[in-house]
Amino acid sequence: MQLTELTETHRPTLDQALDAIRTRAYWSPHPEHPKAYEGDGKAAFDALLGTRIDLGQPGTDDWVGGEISPYGPELGVTYPHPDLDVLLPAMRAGMGAWREAGPEARALVCLEILARISARTPEIAHAVMHTSGQAFMMAFQAGGPHAQDRGLEAVAYAYAEQVRTPLVTDWSKPQGKRDPLELRKSFTPAGRGISLLIGCNTFPTWNGYPGLFASLATGNPVLVKPHPRAVLPLALTVRIAREVLAEAGFDPNLVALAAERPGEGIAKTLALRPEIRIIDYTGSTAFGDWLEANARQAQVYTEKAGVNTVVIDSTDNYKGMLSNLSFSLSLYSGQMCTTPQNFLIPRDGITTDAGPKSYDEVVADLAGAVGGLLGDDARANALLGALVNPDVKARLEAASGLGEVALPSREITNPEFPDAVVRTPVVVKLDGTKPDAEAAYFSECFGPVSFAVAVDSTASALELLRRTVREKGAMTVGAYTTSADVEHAVEEVCFEESAQLSLNLTGGVYVNQTAAFSDFHGSGGNPAANAALCDGAFVANRFRVVEVRRQA
Amino acid sequence: MQLTELTETHRPTLDQALDAIRTRAYWSPHPEHPKAYEGDGKAAFDALLGTRIDLGQPGTDDWVGGEISPYGPELGVTYPHPDLDVLLPAMRAGMGAWREAGPEARALVCLEILARISARTPEIAHAVMHTSGQAFMMAFQAGGPHAQDRGLEAVAYAYAEQVRTPLVTDWSKPQGKRDPLELRKSFTPAGRGISLLIGCNTFPTWNGYPGLFASLATGNPVLVKPHPRAVLPLALTVRIAREVLAEAGFDPNLVALAAERPGEGIAKTLALRPEIRIIDYTGSTAFGDWLEANARQAQVYTEKAGVNTVVIDSTDNYKGMLSNLSFSLSLYSGQMCTTPQNFLIPRDGITTDAGPKSYDEVVADLAGAVGGLLGDDARANALLGALVNPDVKARLEAASGLGEVALPSREITNPEFPDAVVRTPVVVKLDGTKPDAEAAYFSECFGPVSFAVAVDSTASALELLRRTVREKGAMTVGAYTTSADVEHAVEEVCFEESAQLSLNLTGGVYVNQTAAFSDFHGSGGNPAANAALCDGAFVANRFRVVEVRRQA
Numbered sequence A, B: 001m002q003l004t005e006l007t008e009t010h011r012p013t014l015d016q017a018l019d020a021i022r023t024r025a026y027w028s029p030h031p032e033h034p035k036a037y038e039g040d041g042k043a044a045f046d047a048l049l050g051t052r053i054d055l056g057q058p059g060t061d062d063w064v065g066g067e068i069s070p071y072g073p074e075l076g077v078t079y080p081h082p083d084l085d086v087l088l089p090a091m092r093a094g095m096g097a098w099r100e101a102g103p104e105a106r107a108l109v110c111l112e113i114l115a116r117i118s119a120r121t122p123e124i125a126h127a128v129m130h131t132s133g134q135a136f137m138m139a140f141q142a143g144g145p146h147a148q149d150r151g152l153e154a155v156a157y158a159y160a161e162q163v164r165t166p167l168v169t170d171w172s173k174p175q176g177k178r179d180p181l182e183l184r185k186s187f188t189p190a191g192r193g194i195s196l197l198i199g200c201n202t203f204p205t206w207n208g209y210p211g212l213f214a215s216l217a218t219g220n221p222v223l224v225k226p227h228p229r230a231v232l233p234l235a236l237t238v239r240i241a242r243e244v245l246a247e248a249g250f251d252p253n254l255v256a257l258a259a260e261r262p263g264e265g266i267a268k269t270l271a272l273r274p275e276i277r278i279i280d281y282t283g284s285t286a287f288g289d290w291l292e293a294n295a296r297q298a299q300v301y302t303e304k305a306g307v308n309t310v311v312i313d314s315t316d317n318y319k320g321m322l323s324n325l326s327f328s329l330s331l332y333s334g335q336m337c338t339t340p341q342n343f344l345i346p347r348d349g350i351t352t353d354a355g356p357k358s359y360d361e362v363v364a365d366l367a368g369a370v371g372g373l374l375g376d377d378a379r380a381n382a383l384l385g386a387l388v389n390p391d392v393k394a395r396l397e398a399a400s401g402l403g404e405v406a407l408p409s410r411e412i413t414n415p416e417f418p419d420a421v422v423r424t425p426v427v428v429k430l431d432g433t434k435p436d437a438e439a440a441y442f443s444e445c446f447g448p449v450s451f452a453v454a455v456d457s458t459a460s461a462l463e464l465l466r467r468t469v470r471e472k473g474a475m476t477v478g479a480y481t482t483s484a485d486v487e488h489a490v491e492e493v494c495f496e497e498s499a500q501l502s503l504n505l506t507g508g509v510y511v512n513q514t515a516a517f518s519d520f521h522g523s524g525g526n527p528a529a530n531a532a533l534c535d536g537a538f539v540a541n542r543f544r545v546v547e548v549r550r551q552a
Helices: A003-023 A040-046 A083-092 A097-118 A121-132 A136-143 A145-162 A209-217 A230-248 A266-271 A285-294 A318-334 A357-371 A377-382 A391-400 A435-441 A458-472 A484-497 A536-540 B001-021 B041-048 B082-094 B095-119 B121-132 B136-143 B145-162 B209-217 B234-248 B266-269 B285-294 B320-333 B360-374 B377-382 B390-399 B436-443 B459-472 B484-497 B536-540
Strands: A060-066 A079-082 A167-175 A178-191 A194-198 A221-226 A256-259 A276-280 A299-303 A309-312 A343-345 A405-409 A426-431 A450-457 A477-480 A502-505 A542-552 B061-062 B081-082 B168-175 B180-191 B194-198 B220-224 B253-257 B278-282 B298-305 B307-312 B344-345 B406-407 B425-431 B449-455 B479-480 B501-503 B541-551
Touching: A003 A097, A003 A145, A003 A276, A040 A121, A060 B168, A079 A256, A079 B377, A083 A097, A083 A194, A083 A309, A083 B220, A097 A145, A097 A209, A097 A230, A097 B484, A121 A136, A121 B360, A136 A145, A136 B041, A145 A536, A145 B278, A178 B484, A194 A209, A194 A266, A209 A221, A209 A230, A209 A276, A209 A536, A221 A230, A221 A266, A266 A276, A266 A285, A266 A357, A276 A285, A276 A536, A285 A299, A285 A405, A299 A391, A309 A458, A318 A377, A318 A450, A318 A477, A343 A357, A343 A458, A357 A405, A357 A426, A357 A450, A357 B168, A391 A450, A405 B484, A426 A435, A435 A450, A450 A458, A477 A484, A484 A502, A484 B180, A484 B436, A484 B541, A536 B536, A542 B001, B001 B061, B001 B095, B001 B136, B001 B145, B041 B121, B081 B253, B081 B320, B081 B425, B082 B095, B082 B194, B082 B253, B095 B121, B095 B145, B095 B180, B095 B209, B095 B234, B121 B136, B121 B234, B121 B436, B136 B145, B145 B209, B145 B536, B194 B209, B194 B266, B209 B234, B209 B278, B220 B234, B220 B266, B234 B253, B234 B484, B266 B285, B266 B449, B285 B298, B285 B344, B307 B459, B320 B377, B320 B479, B344 B459, B360 B406, B360 B425, B390 B425, B390 B449, B436 B449, B449 B459, B459 B484, B479 B484, B484 B501
Parallel strands: A194 A221, A194 A276, A221 A256, A276 A299, A309 A343, A309 A477, A343 A450, A426 A450, A477 A502, A502 B541, A542 B501, B194 B220, B194 B278, B220 B253, B278 B298, B307 B344, B307 B479, B344 B449, B425 B449, B479 B501
Antiparallel strands: A060 A079, A167 A178, A178 A542, A405 A426, B061 B081, B168 B180, B180 B541, B406 B425
């Protein structure tokens, strides 16, 4: 595989991606529909079950793996467990050649990796489905093209950042009548060291690709440490990356996998190794905070937990609002970091195009919309997927004790996977002025649990929104209003507290979804996450520019 | 002052700055020569002595100040001491209007501030001289135009970073035969909160302006906490900034000064306040490390201490090398974070255009070159300035006990300021293989102290260089060699350890000087500093982009 070939194939895509992140218009090179892809993904996935995924990595001292699909089946796949004292030095060995290749070659190799991942979307979709519990279509789209979009976006930002400074320049400073001072200067983007990706259970590829590709494209080897329940999608990714690197003449050990034994907690060990200079993490606030406080030798990018709020002040499309929100609550059983949790509704009700609605009516209508959306079991299964782990189920069950249940959770059978735990969301009514209610709504309750919080007024809602974002963080904020003043006020809160806002969504875009190249995922400015996907700040500190100046 | 007026005056300068940071060619809008400036700087400075600098800040509970010039005189100037519970909220009050003004207006206001600072360069030069101890010409250039260049460079980076995303975009995603999904999206760069500048004694403006202007241009109020011995240059800066902000219709409290009582240690208190979201710091490693570990609510940018090395392998311009290095050692009595400290010289000597030179000869010739450069007291005074504080003098005096003195320090009288402590540099010979010598050369000895370290070979020198940069950090690395292999090897060390390298400097550019718009100051990738002046990473995390998306 020659650079000229990679340039012909991928440079136009890179240019389009660079254009997209500048215009923020809609763009994606990765089709969303399964029909656009070739191959039998199911058969490919089935063929992986019960096998050992040998990546040919140095320093493999064991084979580990114990993934059980949230849909029931054991995967039975094993992966390399690393001897870090062998693997980490081996990963560093290829860094010099990778640096010398320069930003464009690195970007093009990353695009080739993404293209091969894209071609295997159907297979990876099954791997995402059977590790995250996402329903198939969501696993296909979010785990496939949308994840690849986020990876490509990261490559585009990484490339753009590295070429802001020329590789070489001649500098000449006038000295009046004397000869000018002259220097030749070179500027080399150089990676920082090994980058560690700590993957999550729910979106192994979508949340993993940005950090992986941002670090690789900026010259760093990447060690992928998947969540022990979601190894397969990232193991397949690592295998493809290693193949492409080798074919392009680079050291395949620039990308490697670190699977772990049950209860080993290898992430903590890895995070403190001096070779690890960058960490990308998605997961609990507790471990994210630990990483930020302790992995001081590394640049640490975290996406943790937040409490997402929707302020309901008024609407000119009541039906559209209910429809939109009921979908947001139901998608993947609310197991998204972007799913709204708290609906703040004035206790005196709201104005709508269907007439005034009391607090009780709004809650009942929202419950009714969710019930209607999920009334058909086949559609419910296709939307909800499965609960990813027993903790989510436990939280769901406990939620109905937190207040008056407006919509009880319903158990649904998945005929294809009878062991899957499938539940519809619960909606619980809470009085926002009661201190005991605050204990419920003022912390993240990850899973299909929402709180319809009665507040004194829209102004109270905005104050609660502000306090929630400031103290608990938020990946998303939603608001419905027909008042320009309220719109302005909610925008001000979001500007001041750094939260991403969706206003009056009533159609086919949902508050919990963002589109790569256009929407920022998180703001990086509130406690939910210290970085946004994807912006300049996400890539700029993954490399340093080393200048060499010489007497001309 | 209208925006149109600011645009006419400053937009061309901004465009040139944007062009310069992209090409890295020589450029500056700030003349270096005193003759280019009007006004009697000395008279203006003298008029300040013994006065109270009342900035009209809210929450001033006291007037404090006790600066004594390193040249002798007490300045007798007092400054506002803040009641933080009044001042900090007042500083936040203007943030909304400052955000709404947008990136271009903020940049133009910053350029007007810089233009007015530039016009008062002669006055500020005296203020820098009599706080830092720099000689007048250096105080003029480094404290005036060069500092203003670094401030303007930061504004250019800040502006470029904020306009990477459009303010508004229309997004339309095709849906096959159905109507496309359509959203209107706005993207607003929003500052994080109050930015704290913790100034240093030696370069109050040069090291202060980048953080000050980067934060202000990205929408943040800036609280300036100068070093208690170098308040005046930054107090004048704050006064000018407040005047311009008010004239442009913004809240002057967007920039404020926090002077402190003797021994108050207000920086620690400020650094932990929740309102402080960004910190820029130049100073000791101990306090920089403390800030990084403890000011967790803030983005912390530090320039700490390092150990700067020059590797001497061979040269084809022996005289030029000696001349260049002797100037580097002498400038401002070695009180620059960029001054070389350790000269690594093979014990078997080096090859030069003047024939082979033994280790002893190289050291003796370097000592001779320094002696020659500083032989004339008037020239010595103009180059050395004054020792900035008694600690430097104590280190200098202790240094002669660390090894064989190749060049003793000489006391010089400054006829104009007889109380100034002026000393020529000491050069001490050390054997690099002796453990007791390592204690000396393997830590920073800030001031006019250099070590001529005998090493076994150039290869040993490179290993010691690598270990020094990795463990102690370095703001600069220098090397002299005629060998392409050695050149490549020293470059590799600098790429791998992230250090800025100057090769074979023999003319009028010195390893300890960097030019804004072209050279990076520090790399941000080794322990000496966690940021470089100035690059995308220095500005990208000072604001967050808040997106608001609406149903179209």
